[in-house]
Amino acid sequence: MRIAICDDEARGRERIQTLLEKEFDQVQTREFASGTKLLAAVREGYQPDILLLDIAMEGMNGMETARQIKALSDVILIFVTGVKEQVFQAFDVGAFHYLVKPVEEERLKEVLNRAIQEVHKRQSTPKFLLVKTGGAHRRIPVEDILYVENNGRKVVVHTRTEKLEYYERMNHLEEVLGEGFYRCHRGYLVALGTISGYDNTSITVSNGDKIYLAKQKYSEFVKLYCRFLKE
Known part of the structure; x- marks a missing residue:
C-alpha cells in the first residue's frame, strides 16, 4: 500500500508520518513539499494508492493539485486542512474524505482504514x-x-x-x-x-x-x- 503525504510544512508531514509508522506497518510512504513535486513524480510513474493532501499550500494549492492529479491518477484523495470551512470545497474534486489539523491519531486511523478498504475493493473489481x-x-x-x-x-x-x-x-x-x-x-x-x-x-x-x-x-x-x- 503506497501512501503519499503532500504538505508544504515539514512539521505537518512529520506529524502524519509518525502516526502512520505507529499504526500501519504494511505501508510505503513518500513525502512531498509541494503539489508541483508530487505531480512531477506521478508523471514520472509514481502511483500512490492514497494521497494525504494539504489544502493551504503556497504556490500550487491543494485544490489545484487535486484537479491535476485526478486527471493522471485514480488515487484515493484525503484532504488535510486547518480550516474546517475548506472541507466543503474538497468534495468538488472527488475527495474520499478529509482530516482537520492538528490531525488526531484515532481520526487518522479511522479514515485511513476506510480508505485502505476502498483500495482493496477497487483492486478486486475489474475495470x-x-x-x-x-x-x-x-x-x-x-x-x-x-x-x-x-x-x-x-x-x-x-x-x-x-x-x-x-x-x-x-x-x-x-x-x-x-x-x-x-x-x-x-x-x-x-x-x-x-x-x-x-x-x-x-x-x-x-x-x-x-x-x-x-x-x-x-x-x-x-x-x-x-x-x-x-x-
Whole structure:
C-alpha cells in the first residue's frame, strides 16, 4: 500500500508520518513539499494508492493539485486542512474524505482504514470485461454495464449505450464482475451502482429498464444494497 503525504510544512508531514509508522506497518510512504513535486513524480510513474493532501499550500494549492492529479491518477484523495470551512470545497474534486489539523491519531486511523478498504475493493473489481462478439474481442468498461441477462447458452450485456450478446455462463460472469454486482434472479446480474429504484418483484436501473428480483432474494438484496449505499 503506497501512501503519499503532500504538505508544504515539514512539521505537518512529520506529524502524519509518525502516526502512520505507529499504526500501519504494511505501508510505503513518500513525502512531498509541494503539489508541483508530487505531480512531477506521478508523471514520472509514481502511483500512490492514497494521497494525504494539504489544502493551504503556497504556490500550487491543494485544490489545484487535486484537479491535476485526478486527471493522471485514480488515487484515493484525503484532504488535510486547518480550516474546517475548506472541507466543503474538497468534495468538488472527488475527495474520499478529509482530516482537520492538528490531525488526531484515532481520526487518522479511522479514515485511513476506510480508505485502505476502498483500495482493496477497487483492486478486486475489474475495470474491463473482455467480450467476444461478431468474431472480434472487445473491452467493455465495467462501469458502463447496467446489468447482464441470461439467454440460454448466451448472455446479453446491457451497457449505457448498447447490448452485447455472446457465449458465456452467468455463474462465471458473477464471479468475474465481483461484489459490485448482485445476482438478483437466476436470469439477471445487476450493477448495484446503476440501480435507481426497486420493489418486491423488480429492480429499475438508470436507463429505465426493469429486471426481475426473485422473491426469495428480496430481503438479502435490501440488506446488501443498503450496505452498498452506506459505503
